[in-house]
Amino acid sequence: xxxxxxxxxxxxxxxxxxxxxxxxxxxxxxxxxxxxxxxxxxxxxxxxxxxxxxxxxxxxxxxxxxxxxxxxxxxxxxxxxxxxxx
Amino acid sequence: xxxxxxxxxxxxxxxxxxxxxxxxxxxxxxxxxxxxxxxxxxxxxxxxxxxxxxxxxxxxxxxxxxxxxxxxxxxxxxxxxxxxxxxxxxxxxxxxxxxxxxxxxxxxxxxxxxxxxxxxxxxxxxxxxxxxxxxxxxxxxxxxxxxxxxxxxxxxxxxxxxxxxxxxxxxxxxxxxxxxxxxxxxxxxxxxxxxxxxxxxxxxxxxxxxxxxxxxxxxxxxxxxxxxxxxxxxxxxxxxxxxxxxxxxxxxxxxxxxxxxxxxxxxxxxxxxxxxxxxxxxxxxxxxxxxxxxxxxxxxxxxxxxxxxxxxxxxxxxxxxxxxxxxxxxxxxxxxxxxxxxxxxxxxxxxxxxxxxxxxxxxxxxxxxxxxxxxxxxxxxxxxxxxxxxxxxxxxxxxxxxxxxxxxxxxxxxxxxxxxxxxxxxxxxxxxxxxxxxxxxxxxxxxxxxxxxxxxxxxxxxxxxxxxxxxxxxxxxxxxxxxxxxxxxxxxxxxxxxxxxxxxxxxxxxxxxxxxxxxxxxxxxxxxxxxxxxxxxxxxxxxxxxxxxxxxxxxxxxxxxxxxxxxxxxxxxxxxxxxxxxxxxxxxxxxxxxxxxxxxxxxx
Numbered sequence: 039x040x041x042x043x044x045x046x047x048x049x050x051x052x053x054x055x056x057x058x059x060x061x062x063x064x065x066x067x068x069x070x071x072x073x074x075x076x077x078x079x080x081x082x083x084x085x086x087x088x089x090x091x092x093x094x095x096x097x098x099x100x101x102x103x104x105x106x107x108x109x110x111x112x113x114x115x116x117x118x119x120x121x122x123x124x
Numbered sequence: 125x126x127x128x129x130x131x132x133x134x135x136x137x138x139x140x141x142x143x144x145x146x147x148x149x150x151x152x153x154x155x156x157x158x159x160x161x162x163x164x165x166x167x168x169x170x171x172x173x174x175x176x177x178x179x180x181x182x183x184x185x186x187x188x189x190x191x192x193x194x195x196x197x198x199x200x201x202x203x204x205x206x207x208x209x210x211x212x213x214x215x216x217x218x219x220x221x222x223x224x225x226x227x228x229x230x231x232x233x234x235x236x237x238x239x240x241x242x243x244x245x246x247x248x249x250x251x252x253x254x255x256x257x258x259x260x261x262x263x264x265x266x267x268x269x270x271x272x273x274x275x276x277x278x279x280x281x282x283x284x285x286x287x288x289x290x291x292x293x294x295x296x297x298x299x300x301x302x303x304x305x306x307x308x309x310x311x312x313x314x315x316x317x318x319x320x321x322x323x324x325x326x327x328x329x330x331x332x333x334x335x336x337x338x339x340x341x342x343x344x345x346x347x348x349x350x351x352x353x354x355x356x357x358x359x360x361x362x363x364x365x366x367x368x369x370x371x372x373x374x375x376x377x378x379x380x381x382x383x384x385x386x387x388x389x390x391x392x393x394x395x396x397x398x399x400x401x402x403x404x405x406x407x408x409x410x411x412x413x414x415x416x417x418x419x420x421x422x423x424x425x426x427x428x429x430x431x432x433x434x435x436x437x438x439x440x441x442x443x444x445x446x447x448x449x450x451x452x453x454x455x456x457x458x459x460x461x462x463x464x465x466x467x468x469x470x471x472x473x474x475x476x477x478x479x480x481x482x483x484x485x486x487x488x489x490x491x492x493x494x495x496x497x498x499x500x501x502x503x504x505x506x507x508x509x510x511x512x513x514x515x516x517x518x519x520x521x522x523x524x525x526x527x528x529x530x531x532x533x534x535x536x537x538x539x540x541x542x543x544x545x546x547x548x549x550x551x552x553x554x555x556x557x558x559x560x561x562x563x564x565x566x567x568x569x570x571x572x573x574x575x576x577x578x579x580x581x582x583x584x585x586x587x588x589x590x591x592x593x594x595x596x597x598x599x600x601x602x603x604x605x606x607x608x609x610x611x612x613x614x615x616x617x618x619x620x621x622x623x624x625x626x627x628x629x630x631x632x633x634x635x636x637x638x639x640x641x642x643x644x645x646x647x648x649x650x651x652x653x654x655x656x657x658x659x660x661x662x663x664x665x666x667x668x669x670x671x672x673x674x675x676x677x678x679x680x681x682x683x684x685x686x687x688x689x690x691x692x693x694x695x696x697x698x699x700x701x702x703x704x705x706x707x708x709x710x711x712x713x714x715x716x717x718x719x720x721x722x723x724x725x726x727x728x
Contacts, residue, residue, distance in 0.1 A: 050716050057250045064250075068243040068425065072417050075232060076409035085372030090406050093235040093417075094466035095368055098242045102459050105249045105452045112254075113445065121719045123443045 049119040056115065060108045067097040067104075133200055140205075143178075144344050150174060151348075155544040164543040168307040171547035172554060175345055179338045179558070180325040186337050187329035191587045194331030194594065195262040195570060197440040201336055206446075207453025209336045210437045212343035214241075214458055216292070217299025217557030218620040220346060223462075225531035227469035231403040233413060236420035237621075238462050242455060243421070244428025249451040252429055253438040255639045255715050257447035260722025261439060263567070264432035264631070265575040268653075270724060271638045272646040273708065275580050280653040282571050284630030285432045287657075289564045290605060292431075292623035296561035297323075297609040300554055302529065306505060307550040313610055319558065320606045327562045328595055331570075332440060335562045342555035343457065349552020350461050353536045353545050354468050360539065361475065367467050374474045378405045381477045385486050391522040392513045397506075398525035405470065412676060419676075420621075423683035427624025430631040433560075433567035444718040472535050477521075483539055486521050493519045498537035502530060565605070569598040621680040622664070629660030629686020633694050641698075642712045648698025656690020 071078065075089030083091050116122040154167055192198050201209070219241070226234040261267045265285060269278030300323070301316030308315065326338040358367035363374065382404055391400045407413060428434065437454075441447045475483040485493045490512045493499060502508035509525040512518075526534075533553060536545040573594035578585055585593070630653045637644040637652075663685040667678060677684045703709075711723055 046713065046717060053716070060246065060250050064243065064246045068239060068246075068421060069418055072236070072239060072421065073414040075417075076407040076413070079406060082372075084369055086375060087372075087406060090232075090375055091372070093232065093239060093407075095463045097239050098459050098463045101242050101246050102452075102456055104246055105455055108246075108250060109448045109452055112448065116445075116718055121717045123445060123718050 045119050046121075049115065049121050052115045052118075053112065056108065056111055060104060063104060064101070067092070067100040071097060133202070136202065136205055140340060140344065143341060144348075147345060147348070151544065151548060154547060155542065158542060158544050164546070165309055167543055167547045168550055169309075171551040172304065172307045175551045175555060176322045176325075179322065179341060179555075182338045182341055183326040183329060183334045186334035188331065188333055189588065189591060191590065193333045194591055195439075195574065196436075197331075197333040197336045199440055200442055201440045201450075203441060203446045203450035204453050205340050206336070206437060206441055206450040207457050208343040209339035210434065210450065210454035211457035211461075212339040212346065212555070212559035213335075213437055213563035214434055214454065214560070215343075215346065215461055215556050216560035216620060217296050217303075217553060219461060219465075220350060220556035221299055221303070221532055221553050222529045222620075223532075224465040224468040224472070224535075225528035227466050228473055228531050229399055229401060229403060229528045231405050232407040233403075233416050233420065235466060236417045237424060238465060240421040240424025241428060242459055242462050244425040245451060245455040245458070247425055247429040248434070248438075249448060249455075251636050252435060252639065253451050254444045254448045254718065256435060257438050257441060258444050258715050258718060258722060260724040262436075262574050263571045264435050264635070265571050266579075266724070267638065268631075268634060268649065269575060269579065271708070271711070272634075272644075272649045273704075274646055277646055277650050277653075278575050278579065280650055280657075281631065281634070282575050284626065284653060284657050285571050286568055287661075288431065288623045288626035288630070289433060289568045290601070291619055291626060292433075293561055293564040293568070293601075293605045294609045295619035295623070296557045296564065297605050298619070299529075300557035300561065301609060303533070303550055303553045303557065306533065307547070307554070316606050316609050319554075319561075320602050323558050323561045323565065324599060324602055326558065327566050328598055331591075331594065332436075332566060335566055336440060339559045339562065342559040345555040346552040346559075347457070347460055349548045349555070350464060350468075350532075353539065353541055353549060354464055354471065356541055356545065357471050357475070357535070357539045358467070361471060361481070363471070367471065368463055371467055371470055374470050375405060377478060378470065378474055385477055385521045387521060389520070389522045391525070393511055393523075393525075395509050395511075395525050398509055398527055400522050400525055401473075402522075405473065415676060416681075419681045419684045423628055423681050423687075424621070424624050426628035426632045426683060426687060430627040430635060431624065432571065432627075432631075433563040435635075436567055436570070437563070468532065468535065472531060472538065475539060476524075485519055486524065488519055490517050490519050490523075498534060501537070502526075502534055508534070561605075565598055565602055568601050569594055572597050572601075622682075625660060625664070625681065625683035625686065626657070628683040629690060630657035632656075632687060633691045637694065639712070639715060642709050643698060643703050644694070645698050645701055645704045647701040648694045648696075651697035652690045652694025655693040656686045659689035660686025 071092045075093050078089035079087035081088040158167055188194055256267055259267055265278050265281035268281035297316050300319030301312050304318050305312045305315035327335050355365050359365055363371045438447045441450050475481050477486050478484055479487055494510055507527040507530045511523055513523050536549055577593050578590050634649040634652045660682045664682045
């Protein structure tokens with residue numbers, strides 16, 4: 039059982055680290071960019087004021103990609119430690 | 125019936141493909157009828173009646189007397205379809221009907237709803253959904269009750285769930301009443317009861333299974349209905365058929381026009397429930413504005429990750445991996461509507477303001493505007509008002525009063541689109557409100573029947589009795605919600621935001637820490653739920669009774685008071701009391717790995 043416990047701990051450590059990284063990126067799109075929307079508006083992005091674009095569309099696109107990427111990586115972690123379901 | 129169900133799961137692409145095709149044929153048929161001179165009112169009635177009948181048929185076909193099917197749809201819903209069902213469950217009347225209107229009137233700060241209601245899914249996926257699926261519970265209080273142990277923790281979770289979901293469901297019934305009233309041309313008070321009957325037809329006989337398959341159907345209707353007018357309008361205004369990447373010009377043009385139409389000039393008259401446009405489209409700068417965005421966004425995100433009717437959708441997937449995949453699909457389907465809402469708000473605003481467009485009304489002769497069909501129609505039901513306050517014969521921006529909720533519903537008429545599109549949008553709005561109301565009613569009734577009745581009052585009840593109790597509760601709660609909705613206490617978006625605040629105040633940290641902090645114990649969780657919820661609700665009461673705002677946190681954001689209180693008390697009380705027993709700690713370890721069976725038995 040000791041080996042399994044060790045494996046579990048490694049699996050959880052990797053899972054936790056992945057989650058932390060994902061949440062940091064999430065916070066940038068959820069809070070940091072919208073907080074500075076007014077300042078970012080002086081820049082243009084495909085014809086939009088940049089700050090407006092991120093609060094209206096850009097952050098949303100980032101969230102969709104973020105979940106997809108996290109799931110891809112989490113599946114890989116599960117497979118690596120043989121923790122996937124049958 | 126089991127035979128048909130088996131076939132349904134295998135044939136989903138075919139079944140929903142035919143359904144979507146059939147719906148499009150129906151739309152074409154309606155436009156033919158419309159061109160043959162059938163009245164707009166009849167078209168509206170046909171749209172609403174046809175879609176309600178389809179949902180009712182699906183609800184009838186999915187009836188069941190099995191616990192597993194009733195509570196978690198037999199745990200056999202594929203990820204993509206669960207994604208669609210979650211999207212319909214999630215996108216309420218508020219998202220469909222009121223969100224674009226909120227952005228239209230509220231500008232930058234209201235886009236916190238758009239960011240919050242999508243970004244919350246990153247939290248759901250990263251912190252909760254896969255772990256709760258592994259747990260194998262029927263309801264959210266089921267997780268709290270088993271993880272922390274004891275009926276008191278379970279009861280606290282049930283109370284928070286009921287308060288949050290009930291607040292939310294009254295707003296949905298309000299929305300379905302508004303739409304049914306307009307489309308079927310009946311009084312609002314009758315409209316909400318029509319809405320309730322339709323909602324119960326989808327959920328009563330088949331529980332979660334019926335709700336799942338009707339929600340997939342409702343998603344298809346609502347997304348077609350939302351995207352069609354935007355694509356049409358954008359095409360007419362010259363932004364192409366996918367405006368999401370190209371309407372930047374409209375934003376700049378509105379910024380140019382804002383000073384010309386005297387944006388910000390106070391209205392000299394006021395009409396109950398109606399507003400004039402006062403807020404600029406873009407951020408104006410300043411820490412207060414950013415803080416308002418941040419607080420609203422944070423409450424909506426944490427609320428997303430604590431609302432039981434959403435979390436319980438991920439209990440219906442066949443595996444942990446499928447639960448994760450279905451969160452990804454959910455967000456994608458939700459995203460399609462949410463990243464269209466700011467676009468819709470912008471294009472609608474432009475067409476009312478820009479004097480170069482034929483649809484403009486601001487700055488036009490008052491008599492001509494007052495004579496427009498859509499102005500007359502919406503004025504007749506009291507949702508819009510034009511009043512020449514300064515008697516100059518010209519309609520000014522501060523003389524155009526509108527209920528924020530109607531922006532989406534009225535847009536096709538403002539843009540001069542054929543009435544078929546208005547009928548379609550009404551059907552879509554109704555689908556959105558009904559699907560969310562279904563999910564919420566079921567979440568409440570299931571928590572009461574499973575957690576309160578079965579787990580706490582009568583653990584010996586057989587499955588037949590449990591299902592009868594669940595259904596009786598469903599009807600009682602529906603009727604109660606209807607009775608409260610008929611009082612029309614607050615706007616659609618207001619009540620919805622409250623539900624998120626209640627949920628995150630009481631449940632966010634006890635749920636998250638239940639998975640992520642092994643040391644978290646029963647005493648801490650109970651303290652977190654009770655103190656967070658009481659602090660949040662108490663602050664709401666304080667604000668609603670004229671109390672001074674703390675840190676500019678208003679009634680839409682009271683989760684910002686509840687959540688920190690919940691976190692601090694939960695951590696403090698946990699550390700002051702003994703750690704959970706070895707059995708519980710082993711359970712948490714088990715939840716963290718996908719492999720192995722669920723924690724709770726298949727049927728429990």
